Amino acid sequence: MRANQAEFKVATMCRVLEVSTSGYYAWLNREPSARAKANERLTEQIHTAHDFSRGTYGAPRMYEELKDRGVKVGHNRVARLMKAAELRGVCRRKGWRTTVRDERARPAPDLVERAFSASVPDQLWVADVTYVPTWTGFFFLAIVLDVFSRRIVGWAMATHLRTELVLDALEMALSQRRPDEVIHHSDQGSQYTSIAFGKRCRYSGVQPSMGSVGDCYDNAMAESFFATLECELIDRVTMRNPTEGMREVFSFIEGWYNPHRRHSSLGYLSPMEYERRYHEGLDISSLLDINASHQSPHPPTNPGSD
Numbered sequence: 614m615r616a617n618q619a620e621f622k623v624a625t626m627c628r629v630l631e632v633s634t635s636g637y638y639a640w641l642n643r644e645p646s647a648r649a650k651a652n653e654r655l656t657e658q659i660h661t662a663h664d665f666s667r668g669t670y671g672a673p674r675m676y677e678e679l680k681d682r683g684v685k686v687g688h689n690r691v692a693r694l695m696k697a698a699e700l701r702g703v704c705r706r707k708g709w710r711t712t713v714r715d716e717r718a719r720p721a722p723d724l725v726e727r728a729f730s731a732s733v734p735d736q737l738w739v740a741d742v743t744y745v746p747t748w749t750g751f752f753f754l755a756i757v758l759d760v761f762s763r764r765i766v767g768w769a770m771a772t773h774l775r776t777e778l779v780l781d782a783l784e785m786a787l788s789q790r791r792p793d794e795v796i797h798h799s800d801q802g803s804q805y806t807s808i809a810f811g812k813r814c815r816y817s818g819v820q821p822s823m824g825s826v827g828d829c830y831d832n833a834m835a836e837s838f839f840a841t842l843e844c845e846l847i848d849r850v851t852m853r854n855p856t857e858g859m860r861e862v863f864s865f866i867e868g869w870y871n872p873h874r875r876h877s878s879l880g881y882l883s884p885m886e887y888e889r890r891y892h893e894g895l896d897i898s899s900l901l902d903i904n905a906s907h908q909s910p911h912p913p914t915n916p917g918s919d
Contacts, residue, residue, distance in 0.1 A: 623637065652694060655684070655686060655690075655694060656694050656697075656698050658679065658682070658684055659675060659679070659691065659694055659695060659698065659700065660698065660700070662675060662678045662679060662682070663675065663695075663700050665678075665873075666678070666873075666874075667845065667846075667849075667869060668703070668849070669702060669703045669844075669845045669874075670702055670875075671695075671701065671702025671703075672688065672691050672692035672695055672702070673688070673877065673881070674702070674875045674877075674881060675691050675695060675702075676688045676691045677875055677881035678875065679691065703844045703845055703848075703849070721805075721806075721811075721821035721822055721823045722822065722823070723822055723823060723824055723825065724796050724798070724820060724822035725737065725796065725798045725822050725824070727824075729760055729833070729834050730760065731759070731760040731761040732761070733761060733891075734759055734761045734762060734790070734888060734891065735759060735761070735766075735790050735792035735793070735795050736760070736761060736795065736796070737759075737760040737761070737795065737796045737798065738757050738758060738759055738760065738766065738767075738786065738792075738795055738796065738797050738798065739757075739758050739760060739798045739799070739832055739834050739835045740755070740756065740757045740758070740767075740779065740782065740783070740797060740798070740799040740805070740835065741755075741756060741799060741800065741832055741835035741836065741839070742754065742755045742756075742774065742778065742779065742802065742804065743839045743842075745770075745842075745847060745852070745855075745858050745862060746847070746852075747852040747853060747854050747855055747857065747858045748851075748852065748853045748854065749853065749854045749855070750772070750854070750855060751772075751855070752770055752771060752772045752855040752858060752859060753770065753771055753772070753773070753774050753778055754768065754769075754770050754842075754862060755768065755769045755770075755778045755779045755781070755782040755804075756768045756782060756835065756838065757782050757783060757785070757786040757797070758834060758835055758838055759790075759884075760834060761888075761891075762879065762884040762885075762887045762888045762891075763834075763838070763876050763878070763879060763884045763887075764871050764884035764885065764887075764888060765838070765866050765870065765871055765884075766785075766786040766789055766790050767782040767783060767784070767785035767786025767787070767789065768782050768785060768866060769781035769782040769785065770859045770862060770863075772855055774804065775804070776803075776804045776807045776809050776810055778804065779799075779802075779804040779805060779810060780809065780810060780813060783797070783810070783813060783814075783819070784813075787817055787819075792818075792819070793818070794818050794819075794820060795819055795820070796819075796820045796822050797814060797819045797820065797821050797822065798822040798823070798824065798832065799821070799822075799823055799824075799832065799835075800823065800824055800832055801823050801824070805821070805823065806823070838870075841870070841874075842862070842865065842870075845865070846861060846862070846865045870884070871883070871884050871885050872884075872885045872886075880897075
């Protein structure tokens with residue numbers, strides 16, 4: 614009625630809706646209830662947390678974010694208030710494939726066989742390459758991801774797909790983590806089957822592993838990160854050229870994904886927080902159970918719902 618009183622008389626609307634005019638004015642001037650005031654404060658906190666997440670969190674991650682901020686609230690209430698405020702999480706779309714296989718190269722054996730799980734850091738890494746479009750062309754991103762924590766431990770960007778791209782990502786991972794006989798799993802792209810890449814792995818004690826040809830599930834964890842990158846950054850941010858795009862991707866990985874982005878498979882912790890708890894000797898056994906339960910070779914039916 615209040616929204617339409619400029620067009621219709623209040624008395625007329627009250628008669629049509631079968632309510633008393635005095636009752637309407639009493640409601641209009643009544644103080645908001647304690648519940649309404651609490652919902653208003655909570656909605657403000659949700660807006661703040663949603664902005665912090667770069668507009669990506671849905672109700673499950675929003676609930677965990679508010680809980681860590683000391684806000685006591687139920688999951689259903691968070692979902693209801695987000696719907697009322699028209700706040701939504703982002704949904705993933707199918708990722709890209711950039712694999713070009715060299716028929717002359719001999720691939721490494723598959724040491725993983727879709728068992729994408731790790732009980733300690735730097736036990737198993739997965740690696741892949743994707744492309745990022747901009748207004749004036751595209752560039753390529755190579756990543757190395759630690760299966761234990763989903764942390765991107767190595768990355769490199771360039772406007773070419775030569776072997777140096779994946780070597781730079783591997784070098785970054787090696788210099789940051791200094792692993793002991795880590796397994797490096799990738800597809801059979803020509804960059805990973807190259808002589809230069811194989812030599813670097815042997816020199817560093819890295820065990821190369823490669824999945825079967827044409828099977829996206831053999832590197833689903835890396836593809837999952839690329840899907841996250843696409844829906845949470847590429848689809849939502851204007852990138853005018855590769856230089857600007859590389860800055861945005863750097864900010865996403867090091868400023869958001871690694872330190873803050875919550876993962877359902879990590880008990881809704883970020884990769885760096887998950888590793889911090891492990892290194893400090895905190896009990897993460899329950900989180901490891903959650904982690905293991907999510908290590909399916911098949912993607913969830915609605916991966917963007919949270």
